[in-house]
Each structure stands twice: as structure tokens, then as C-alpha cells.
Amino acid sequence: MAADTSKPLFPAAPHTSLLPSHGNPNRLSPEATYWRNFRSSELETSSTYSVTHLAFSPAHAKPTLAAAWSSAVHLFTGDPLAPRPKVTVSKDDAAFSPSFRCDGALLAAGDKKGVVRVFRVDKPTAGPLRTLSAHTAETRVVCYPEAGGDKVHLLTAGNDALLAYWDVPSETPVFTVPAAHRDYIRAGAPSPVDHHLFATGSYDQSVKLWDARTGKAPALSFSHGASVECVLFLPSGGLLATAGGTTVKIWDVIGGGRLVHSVESHVKTVFALALGKMGTTGETRLLSAGSDGYVKCFDYGELKMTHSMRYPKELLSLACSPCGTVLVAGSSKGDIFVRRRKKNATEEEEEEVVSSEFAWTTPKPEKQALKPSYYRYFLRGQNEKAKQGDFVISRPKKVKFAEHDKLLRKFRHKEALVSALAKNNPRSVVAVMEELVARRKLVRCIGNLDVAELGLLLDFLHRNTTLPRYARLLLGVANKVLEMRAEDIISEDGGKLRGCVRNLKRMVMEEIQIQHTLQEIQGMISPMLALSASR
Structure with missing residues (x-):
């Protein structure tokens, strides 16, 4: 039996029961x-x-x-x-x-x-x-x-x-x-x-x-x-x-x-x-x-x-x-x-009416009418809710800046870098470094770091330098740190810094070994792919 092609497989307009209602979904019963x-x-x-x-x-x-x-x-x-x-x-x-x-x-x-x-x-x-x-x-x-x-x-x-x-x-x-x-x-x-x-x-x-x-x-x-x-x-x-x-x-x-x-x-x-x-x-x-x-x-x-x-x-x-x-x-x-x-207010007034039938109570003082000389006159209507059909102008939301963003806006570059390193968020740290590179202040910041802050930077480089997403920038930063702060690392107080450098070296060597292995695998697979493509 041939299919009826006069009617489309899917209707052009959805059924009315599938259409969303026009009522307010947030309205409470x-x-x-x-x-x-x-x-x-x-x-x-x-x-x-x-x-x-x-x-x-x-x-x-x-x-x-x-x-x-x-x-x-x-x-x-x-x-x-x-x-x-x-x-x-x-x-x-x-x-x-x-x-x-x-x-x-x-x-x-x-x-x-x-x-x-x-x-x-x-x-x-x-x-x-x-x-x-x-x-x-x-x-x-x-x-x-x-x-x-x-x-x-x-x-x-x-x-x-x-x-x-x-x-x-x-x-x-x-x-x-x-x-x-x-x-x-x-x-x-x-x-x-x-x-x-x-x-x-x-x-x-x-x-x-x-x-x-x-x-x-x-x-x-x-x-x-x-x-x-x-x-x-x-x-x-x-x-x-x-x-x-x-x-x-x-x-x-x-x-x-x-x-x-x-x-x-x-x-x-x-x-x-x-x-x-x-x-x-x-x-x-x-x-x-x-x-x-x-x-x-x-x-x-x-x-x-x-x-x-x-x-x-x-x-x-x-x-x-x-x-x-x-x-x-x-x-x-x-x-x-x-x-x-x-x-x-309606229920309170009803209770007052019922109680007044049995006992006399002191009447409440009348509320004073608001005048332009009163402070509350300028606050009236702030708690009113928008009705249907009103045009609502929303107040722009205040943007919350991170601590390193606030420091960058004040041109306190070294403090911004240290604040980002302390939060231990790779995306934030790399973003701060890129901003400092654009401002040509990264080299000066690295030179002004004390021993403890330098330890934070080396620890960060050890954990994130081999990540492909950040490798290009962080390898350059690592080379610059080793070149500029070699004396601090070799000094007697730089035992912790030398440990971070050793860990960084080990991670880089492991990454190089992985790359060599991948190249060997690529060399074995490439002839096979070329042979299969020729057939």
C-alpha cells in the first residue's frame, strides 16, 4: 500500500496543548x-x-x-x-x-x-x-x-x-x-x-x-x-x-x-x-x-x-x-x-472591630500625610511590585571583580600576580601574566618577587608548565625566571626553590619523553596509513 504523500509527515503548526501558556510561571497560588x-x-x-x-x-x-x-x-x-x-x-x-x-x-x-x-x-x-x-x-x-x-x-x-x-x-x-x-x-x-x-x-x-x-x-x-x-x-x-x-x-x-x-x-x-x-x-x-x-x-x-x-x-x-x-x-x-x-491590615481591623464590641481600647494615632519636606517622601513607592503591562527598567547588576583584577586596575602589578598565585587558579594566573606581558611589566614583577613569592611562582610552573593549553607562555616564563633569579636559587636559603626547580626539570623531561614516544608511534602508523590510502 503506497504512503499518502498529500499530508506532511510533521505538521507545520504544533497542537495547541503543546504551546506554552501565557500566564506568569512564577506566580504563586x-x-x-x-x-x-x-x-x-x-x-x-x-x-x-x-x-x-x-x-x-x-x-x-x-x-x-x-x-x-x-x-x-x-x-x-x-x-x-x-x-x-x-x-x-x-x-x-x-x-x-x-x-x-x-x-x-x-x-x-x-x-x-x-x-x-x-x-x-x-x-x-x-x-x-x-x-x-x-x-x-x-x-x-x-x-x-x-x-x-x-x-x-x-x-x-x-x-x-x-x-x-x-x-x-x-x-x-x-x-x-x-x-x-x-x-x-x-x-x-x-x-x-x-x-x-x-x-x-x-x-x-x-x-x-x-x-x-x-x-x-x-x-x-x-x-x-x-x-x-x-x-x-x-x-x-x-x-x-x-x-x-x-x-x-x-x-x-x-x-x-x-x-x-x-x-x-x-x-x-x-x-x-x-x-x-x-x-x-x-x-x-x-x-x-x-x-x-x-x-x-x-x-x-x-x-x-x-x-x-x-x-x-x-x-x-x-x-x-x-x-x-x-x-x-x-x-x-x-x-x-x-x-x-x-x-x-484587613484582618487586624476586623479584630479591632470585634474587640471594640466588648472593651474600649485607646484609638491609634492617625498616620501623618507625607510632605516633600520629609525624607520618607522620597522613598515612597520603592517597594511597589510591577503590574502587568508596566515597563520595567532593571537596575544594572554590579560586577564583582576578583582581588587581582582590583589590583591591576590600581597598577599594583606584583601584588596582582601574587594574589592570583595564592588563589591557585591556572586560568586566572595565566590571564594576569598575559595582561602583564601586554603592559610590559612581567619581567619587572619577576625581578621584584621575594623568596616566598618566588616559591609560589616556581610551584605553579612545576604543576602547570606541561599543560598544552598554557605550555607556550609558561615555558617562556620558566626560562626567564631561571635566568633572572639563578643567584637566589643557588643561595643557601634557596633549598625549597631548588626542590621546585628539580621537580620542574623532571616534569619537562617526562613531557619530552612522551613526545618522543608519540613521534615513534606516528612514524610506525604513517606508512600503514599511506599504504591503505594507495589501495
């Missing part, structure tokens, strides 16, 4: 702009212990943070966060999993021996109010209920695979499940819509949903596929996020544990999950932190990744304030990284 408005800082911890858990109080007006590292739970409050007296959980053992009660008045935390203690937040140094003892290994899961205003119950779990549901005032468990999982229980979360429901995750790769009303049997169980490091209910209560390995998965617990989506955006283990509220839209994002040093922002409504934030160290814990203005991440080296969102 609104969500990326929102997260970039967070300003980074670091809390002073003066510790190298891992920050294993972070938690914000759900009830305080100002952000109140509890951070667990070493043997205590450290409290921070205010905007910006300022340290408060710490809560000493145990004198000798590590503290884990601080959890605030729904009203923010009490704080519970576990330790390495399995003891859970309850403290008053307003009196952190007064000692524990209640002590709950049922575990035989470190307690990594301590959860107060979030919904329903439940103030008397507490869920705990730990490395002994024991699950306990406590009546805190009486210090007695309502029920316990001795083998709730087949391995360490490292993750737990309460439901935001029902104070009876809890979820736990274990190193046996399973995730289980528990109902405190039914007791010891799990209401639902499914496998994450890797050791579970963290579980978290999404605000609706019908979706559950689990983190383990390099994957974050979202499950439909109402639909019987059906997998909704799997997020594989980390390259190392994901250790923590948190919910971040966006102040501009009121939407909530799922945040994940891993040992790769990244915090990823995921829109679980659209099922897409929207932003990522890089941190200098691997992360073990993550928390976001209920108002969404403070994002905190804890590292394995004892660092606590804080990102505070910078509010714009």
Missing part, C-alpha cells in the same frame, strides 16, 4: 502565598533531647503550647510564644504525649514507666492531681475526649499493647484491653464529633476504632500497610488519616474502613499529622511532618497537595494552633521551629 506569609523563628530550648510530642490547648484565648522532651512537659503561651514554668512529669524518665482537657484547665502526660499523671495548667509546679497506674511500659498515647464536653475520662495506650479507658476523678479504669494490638501502640486520636470514639494505631500495621460504650472489642479494624506512627480524625469525624512509612492514607470509617486516598509525598518516614486552619478562607488542611525535614500541606477536599515547607532538621512532631496563626514543628535534635502568620 493563593494558598502558597498564604503559607509563605508565615514568618519563621525558633524557640530557645537549650536541649538536645527529641521533641516527641506537641499539643495546643483548645480553649485558651492566646495560643498555649505543650512540648514534651526529656523528663518534663514545657509550656509556652502568648503571641509570640513565651516560656512558662515546666511540668515535671518524672525526675528520671522521659515524658510523652501531653494532652489538654477540652476546657484547657488540665494537662495529662505519660512517662517511660507507664505512669500517667494529670496536672493543673495554671499551677504547673504544684505536682500531679491524679496518678493513673496500669501500664508496664512507656505510655505513648494519652488522649482526652474532644467532643461532648467530657471532662472525666481519659484514654491511654503504650508499648505494652494495653489500652485503658479511665475515670480520672476516681483514678480507676472503666475498662482495659490487655492485647489491643500485637505490637507497640504509638498513635491515638479522639473523635471530634463523639466523645465515646477513639482510634489507635500500632507497629503491627493495624488501625482500630474503639467505642467506649461497648468496651473491649474494636468497632472497626483495618491495615495501613506499614508501622503506624500517627492517626488523626478529620473535622467531619467520618474520615480518618493515618501515617506510617512514607505514606499518609485517608480512610472512610463510616463506610467500613474504605481507603479514600493515599498520599505519597514524603521520601522518609512520616511521624506526625496535624490540622491547620486557613484564616483567609476558613478551610482546614491536613499537615504531615516527616524525617525528611518537610511539612506537606494536603487539601483533602480536592485530594491534592497544595504546598510544602522545608525545615533544616528531621521532624518528629507537629501542631497548629486552633486559630491557625501558629505552626510548630519539633525535631529529633531538641529544636522547636515556630512559624507565625503575619496578619494583613
